[in-house]
Amino acid sequence: MATNSSLPETSAFRLMVLGTDLANDFAEHLRETGLTPKHLGTLAMVEQGFARTQDDIARLMRVSPSLVVRLADQLEQRDLIERRRDPENRRKHILTVTDGGKSLLAEMGALAAAVDNELAERLGRRLGGQLDEALAQLMGKLMEDRQRPR
Amino acid sequence: MATNSSLPETSAFRLMVLGTDLANDFAEHLRETGLTPKHLGTLAMVEQGFARTQDDIARLMRVSPSLVVRLADQLEQRDLIERRRDPENRRKHILTVTDGGKSLLAEMGALAAAVDNELAERLGRRLGGQLDEALAQLMGKLMEDRQRPR
DNA sequence: CATCAACTATTCACAGATTGAACTGTTCAC
DNA sequence: GTGAACAGTTCAATCTGTGAATAGTTGATG
Numbered sequence: 001m002a003t004n005s006s007l008p009e010t011s012a013f014r015l016m017v018l019g020t021d022l023a024n025d026f027a028e029h030l031r032e033t034g035l036t037p038k039h040l041g042t043l044a045m046v047e048q049g050f051a052r053t054q055d056d057i058a059r060l061m062r063v064s065p066s067l068v069v070r071l072a073d074q075l076e077q078r079d080l081i082e083r084r085r086d087p088e089n090r091r092k093h094i095l096t097v098t099d100g101g102k103s104l105l106a107e108m109g110a111l112a113a114a115v116d117n118e119l120a121e122r123l124g125r126r127l128g129g130q131l132d133e134a135l136a137q138l139m140g141k142l143m144e145d146r147q148r149p150r
Numbered sequence: 151m152a153t154n155s156s157l158p159e160t161s162a163f164r165l166m167v168l169g170t171d172l173a174n175d176f177a178e179h180l181r182e183t184g185l186t187p188k189h190l191g192t193l194a195m196v197e198q199g200f201a202r203t204q205d206d207i208a209r210l211m212r213v214s215p216s217l218v219v220r221l222a223d224q225l226e227q228r229d230l231i232e233r234r235r236d237p238e239n240r241r242k243h244i245l246t247v248t249d250g251g252k253s254l255l256a257e258m259g260a261l262a263a264a265v266d267n268e269l270a271e272r273l274g275r276r277l278g279g280q281l282d283e284a285l286a287q288l289m290g291k292l293m294e295d296r297q298r299p300r
Numbered sequence: 301c302a303t304c305a306a307c308t309a310t311t312c313a314c315a316g317a318t319t320g321a322a323c324t325g326t327t328c329a330c
Numbered sequence: 331g332t333g334a335a336c337a338g339t340t341c342a343a344t345c346t347g348t349g350a351a352t353a354g355t356t357g358a359t360g
Contacts, residue, residue: 007190007255008198010262011269012172014285017191018292019169022162024212036317040157041167048158055337062174064319069339091326091337105157112160119161122291123284130280134273135164141272142168186346205308214348219310241308241355 022115029111033104035074038063042071043080043105047097050143053086054093060146080104172265179261183254185224188213192221193230193255197247200293203236204243210296230254 007013023037030036038061045051045060054068072095075081080101086092097105120128157163173187180186188211195201195210204218213221222245225231230251236242247255270278 006198007259007262008194009286010259010266011282011285012262012265013194014289015165015169016172016176016187017169018285018288019165019167020173020187021212021292022166023170026166037166037170038317044158044163048156053337062171065338066320066340067318070317072338086337089327089337093338109157109160112157112162115162116160119288123287127280127284127287130277131284132161134277134281134284135161135168136159137273137277138168138269139164142171188346203308215309216311216349217347220347222309239308239356243309 025115026108026111029108033078035078038067039071039075039080040105040108042068042075042095043097043101046081046095047102047105052092052094054095057095060143075101175265176258176261179258183228185228188217189221189225189230190255190258192218192225192245193247193251196231196245197252197255202242202244204245207245210293225251 026037026040030040041061042051042057045057051057051060054072055065057063057071058065058068072081072083072093076083078100079098082096082098083093084096086094116132119131122128123131176187176190180190191211192201192207195207201207201210204222205215207213207221208215208218222231222233222243226233228250229248232246232248233243234246236244266282269281272278273281
């Protein structure tokens with residue numbers, strides 16, 4: 001019966017649909033800033049310590065290095081991040097989130113928290129908690145997997 | 151403490167990241183066909199009975215009607231769907247998935263099932279099952295919410 | 301039944317996102 | 331010291347996705 005996997009009945013598909021739909025929500029709320037969910041992802045990865053350089057971002061988010069240049073350019077223009085050369089390895093740019101960046105993250109964090117509440121409401125406390133736990137674990141594993149291997 | 155919602159620690163954010171990452175996986179596997187995850191979503195929504203017309207697709211996936219035209223064009227060119235006028239309302243195009251379309255869905259379903267297995271493996275049977283249940287409920291609610299309201 | 305607004309799909313031109321190739325400067329191995 | 335690999339950048343080209351304008355269809359309203 002495992003082989004009777006109608007695509008729409010899989011968790012993978014549902015995760016994709018729900019995730020991209022949520023990305024649309026974030027995109028809508030970011031529209032006025034001229035930023036995209038990828039900009040937000042960049043900001044979050046840096047603040048969280050998962051990424052230090054542009055190369056890290058490219059690997060974690062699976063986008064081309066040239067796109068990361070653009071994302072970083074635009075974030076820098078808006079004073080949301082700073083780029084400075086790594087003294088240890090002058091090829092690298094070390095990224096840091098500015099106060100403005102943290103403030104944007106907080107704002108989007110509030111939106112995310114509202115969504116979380118809606119999820120909890122829809123699923124009930126118990127199942128909602130399980131979802132949180134599962135997602136946290138998967139996210140952790142994803143970040144772990146992408147730390148080194150390309 | 152609910153207000154100390156660091157964006158990267160929210161389920162909403164994780165759902166977005168994991169979902170879009172998964173969409174990349176699907177996109178990669180679809181690359182040879184020249185299709186995108188949105189094409190796949192269209193196919194799935196139609197087969198599943200959530201969508202009958204192009205307008206339904208636009209509403210469910212939150213994309214512009216003009217994009218749906220293109221998606222449908224390309225799916226039709228590849229004989230994955232059929233478009234025929236609704237006799238009851240000749241403005242509408244009723245969409246149906248062809249055998250070829252079902253075959254592609256099955257292929258992608260196999261990929262999705264493999265991902266599901268990996269999820270189950272990573273989370274353990276119990277938590278994996280909870281994730282499945284939560285996603286199924288959320289997906290159902292999403293489809294329900296988008297049946298009528300724009 | 302004539303009119304007009306809403307609905308569904310379409311076309312088109314455009315803005316924005318993303319990539320790959322070519323290049324610069326830097327580091328590291330030999 | 332030479333050359334390969336690495337981090338970042340630039341540029342041109344492609345692909346996605348949208349909004350505006352349009353056509354045909356339906357339904358409501360007078």
